[in-house]
Amino acid sequence: MGFDLAGMLRQADEYFRRHLKSRAVRDAEKRRAERQSREAGRRLKRSALVGGASGAAILGYGALVAPLAGPALLVAGGGALLLTVGALFMPSRRASQDGFSQAELAELPGEAEDWLLARRDKLPLDSRPLQDRIFQRLGDLQPHLATLAPQSTAAWEARRLLGDHLPRLVLAYEAIPPSAQAGEPEVRTRLLEGLATIADALDQLCREVCRDPLMTFETQGRFIESRYRQNRPSNRWE
Numbered sequence: 001m002g003f004d005l006a007g008m009l010r011q012a013d014e015y016f017r018r019h020l021k022s023r024a025v026r027d028a029e030k031r032r033a034e035r036q037s038r039e040a041g042r043r044l045k046r047s048a049l050v051g052g053a054s055g056a057a058i059l060g061y062g063a064l065v066a067p068l069a070g071p072a073l074l075v076a077g078g079g080a081l082l083l084t085v086g087a088l089f090m091p092s093r094r095a096s097q098d099g100f101s102q103a104e105l106a107e108l109p110g111e112a113e114d115w116l117l118a119r120r121d122k123l124p125l126d127s128r129p130l131q132d133r134i135f136q137r138l139g140d141l142q143p144h145l146a147t148l149a150p151q152s153t154a155a156w157e158a159r160r161l162l163g164d165h166l167p168r169l170v171l172a173y174e175a176i177p178p179s180a181q182a183g184e185p186e187v188r189t190r191l192l193e194g195l196a197t198i199a200d201a202l203d204q205l206c207r208e209v210c211r212d213p214l215m216t217f218e219t220q221g222r223f224i225e226s227r228y229r230q231n232r233p234s235n236r237w238e
Helices: 005-019 023-064 070-089 102-118 125-141 153-174 178-183 185-209 211-230
Strands: none
Touching: 023 102, 023 125, 102 125, 102 153, 125 153, 125 185, 153 185, 178 185, 185 211
8 A cells, every 4th residue: 555645745735724824814803703792792782771671661660550460570570581682682783774774884894704704614725815815805994984975886886796796706606516616627717716806896995995094194194294394494403
C-alpha cells in the first residue's frame, strides 16, 4: 500500500485554508456578535416593560375595581406571563407596509453579512478573497447606509444588490449538484465573476454613500489650510 504524502499535504492545506479566518471574516463575526447582543438587550428591555405593565394592571384592577379571587388571579398572572414571554421572542422590527423603511435600510448590510457568513463554508476556497472584499464593504456601509433617504436611488440600489442579487447568485450556485460544481470549471468561473461584480458594485455604492462625509472632510481640510497655513504670520524666531 503506497503512502500518498502529496495527497495528505493537499488535504492538510485545504483543511487549514478552509478553517483559517481572515481579518475581514473576524471583523464580520465581531459585528454579528455585537448585533446579537444589542438585539437581546432590546428584547429583554421590551419583555421587562410588558411584564411590569401587566403586573401593574393586575394590581391596579384588584385595588381599584374588585379584588381578584384565587382562580381569577391565577388566570391573570398566567396571561401576564404569556405576554412577557411573547414580548421576549417578538421580532424587534416589522417590515414596512408602505415601501422601504429607514429601519430596514439601516439593518440591510448586517442582514446580508449574517446571511453570507452562514454560507461561507459552502462556497469554493478561491472565492474567499472576493468574500473578504464584500465583508469589508458591508462593514463600511453599516454606519452610513441609514443616513440615506429610503426612497433614494442609492437606497434602492443597495436593496437590490444586497437583498436580491447577492443571495440569488449564491443560492443558484448552491442549487448545482456538487459533482457539477467540481467537474464544470465554468461554474466556478461564473461564480467568481459574479462575486467580483458584486464587490465592484459595493465599492461604487460605498463611494456614493460616503460622498457627503468626504466633501465635509475636504472642506474642513481646505479651511484649516487657509486659516493656519496661508495666513500664518512670520515667526521672528525662524
